[in-house]
Amino acid sequence: MKGASAALPGGALGGRSLRGRFTDGPRDIALALLSIAGMLVIWQLTSTLVFRSILFPSVTQTAAALGTTARAGILPRDISVTLFRVLAGFALGSLGGAVVGLLMGSVSIVRRFFEPYLNFFRFVTPIAWIAPATIWFGIGETTKLFLVVYATIFIVLVNTMAGVAHVHRDRIRMAQAFGARPWQVFRYVTLPTSVPFIVTGMRIGMGNSFMTVIGAEMLAGNNGLGYLIYSSRIFFRSDVMFGTIVILGVFGLTADRLFDLAQHRVLRRYRAR
Amino acid sequence: MVPSAVRTRYIAFDAVSFAYREKQTAVLTDFTLELKRREFFLLLGPSGCGKTTALNMLAGFEHPLEGHVSVDGQPITGPGPDRVVVFQGDDSLLGWLSTAENVEFGLLLAGVSRAERKQRAGQVLETVGLAGHGAKHPAELSGGMKQRVQIARALVSNADILLMDEPFAAVDAQTRTILQDELARIWTETRRTVLFITHDIAEAIILGDRIGIMRAGPDSNIKEIVTNDLPRPRSRGDASFATMYARIERAVSEEVMSAMRKESR
Numbered sequence: 001m002k003g004a005s006a007a008l009p010g011g012a013l014g015g016r017s018l019r020g021r022f023t024d025g026p027r028d029i030a031l032a033l034l035s036i037a038g039m040l041v042i043w044q045l046t047s048t049l050v051f052r053s054i055l056f057p058s059v060t061q062t063a064a065a066l067g068t069t070a071r072a073g074i075l076p077r078d079i080s081v082t083l084f085r086v087l088a089g090f091a092l093g094s095l096g097g098a099v100v101g102l103l104m105g106s107v108s109i110v111r112r113f114f115e116p117y118l119n120f121f122r123f124v125t126p127i128a129w130i131a132p133a134t135i136w137f138g139i140g141e142t143t144k145l146f147l148v149v150y151a152t153i154f155i156v157l158v159n160t161m162a163g164v165a166h167v168h169r170d171r172i173r174m175a176q177a178f179g180a181r182p183w184q185v186f187r188y189v190t191l192p193t194s195v196p197f198i199v200t201g202m203r204i205g206m207g208n209s210f211m212t213v214i215g216a217e218m219l220a221g222n223n224g225l226g227y228l229i230y231s232s233r234i235f236f237r238s239d240v241m242f243g244t245i246v247i248l249g250v251f252g253l254t255a256d257r258l259f260d261l262a263q264h265r266v267l268r269r270y271r272a273r
Numbered sequence: 274m275v276p277s278a279v280r281t282r283y284i285a286f287d288a289v290s291f292a293y294r295e296k297q298t299a300v301l302t303d304f305t306l307e308l309k310r311r312e313f314f315l316l317l318g319p320s321g322c323g324k325t326t327a328l329n330m331l332a333g334f335e336h337p338l339e340g341h342v343s344v345d346g347q348p349i350t351g352p353g354p355d356r357v358v359v360f361q362g363d364d365s366l367l368g369w370l371s372t373a374e375n376v377e378f379g380l381l382l383a384g385v386s387r388a389e390r391k392q393r394a395g396q397v398l399e400t401v402g403l404a405g406h407g408a409k410h411p412a413e414l415s416g417g418m419k420q421r422v423q424i425a426r427a428l429v430s431n432a433d434i435l436l437m438d439e440p441f442a443a444v445d446a447q448t449r450t451i452l453q454d455e456l457a458r459i460w461t462e463t464r465r466t467v468l469f470i471t472h473d474i475a476e477a478i479i480l481g482d483r484i485g486i487m488r489a490g491p492d493s494n495i496k497e498i499v500t501n502d503l504p505r506p507r508s509r510g511d512a513s514f515a516t517m518y519a520r521i522e523r524a525v526s527e528e529v530m531s532a533m534r535k536e537s538r
Binding site for chain 2: 168169170171173174175176177178179180184188189192195
């Protein structure tokens, strides 16, 4: 589900390879639209001509199901519930990860003390915590928040630490030679150098959050998109399942694109290390 | 009346020894050197002989195991704004700041007002030939221009001592020649005390008032100091330049050979 390891900004996960794939130019946009249209056609044809089954709904059936759930008010409510959980947990987890990561990266005693915990927990998938979290917090918001924070915090933390470790010795020495005190070295050198790493961690954390919240809503929830997919199985509503999955994909993609845009706009300067 | 002996001892390395803890062998042993105020001192030697170590001790980044390093009689306890450093690579430039903001960095830390910072940075950028590039970011500059930014950042601070650790080693040969001539000109205009490290003999002759040749490490120290009284600005084509080059090369190549023998053992 996730590999909580540090990714370099500008690497495969944070940089050029994912940036602007659909916005590079009219030709790229046309190609992307063609690809999506082609996929929808193939889906429609296989579901109406090859595997004609209630278990494999067509594009039109899926769209119709989405329309029905939307009109009934179920879909908008579940979307907002899930998005709120993702955003709240993600924000808290990112903040915590960045703060603790900066602290661990900067103070070696703190790093040595907390590193065993970090290396233990970051390999335990958030899904594993659904059961204990349910016992502790019930099936309400606290459980979801806990799980999404958990899904975000470690990857942000590890990346932030990598950012602090990345600060070149000459950069610190330069500041010291100009008379910078330790807090000034942190404020003017360490923190800005770490920003692209923190953002890269947040981007991966956002993906983890989306995945985790669905699992949590399926196994310990009574609303949200995960619950919608899971409860649809009782009524054999594969069209609703498919529709919700499509929505999840679209949301994930949109979130990543927005992140990419923000990263590109705001952090363009920071990229030039 | 100040005794002349005191005046020549502006910067002093007194019987300094240095070893990195993890390695047992000493990089420098009994390293003694005195720099005069406002002189351009070149430290020349084979790679790995401890030139940078000596500079780092004067900068306050490293501390001697034995002996002491002092400026104007005051022992050095750490880095300070009276001794600014121009580093070999461009890693010390802050990528999120503009060229002008990078130049102003030391002034910002010193609490200089925004208006004065701007004015002084603009002036010094002109001195180093970067007028009109102040708004660019380091990533948009060539290697040679980045080293000019570092020089500007050091000059603008009014620090008495400039420490330059092979600042032109990573730029191409043509740019390096231009930068050397320009640094010589800038130094003539500004007259700071400079400790400049290089393994390039021509660079040493173009820039230095005195050239200290170091022994091959470990246990390195100053082998010989050559006084370079060629008139400035100096030209690489002069006969006197060639004579001095041959003399220094002989001394340096002995040390290079010695270093190679030690390595092959």
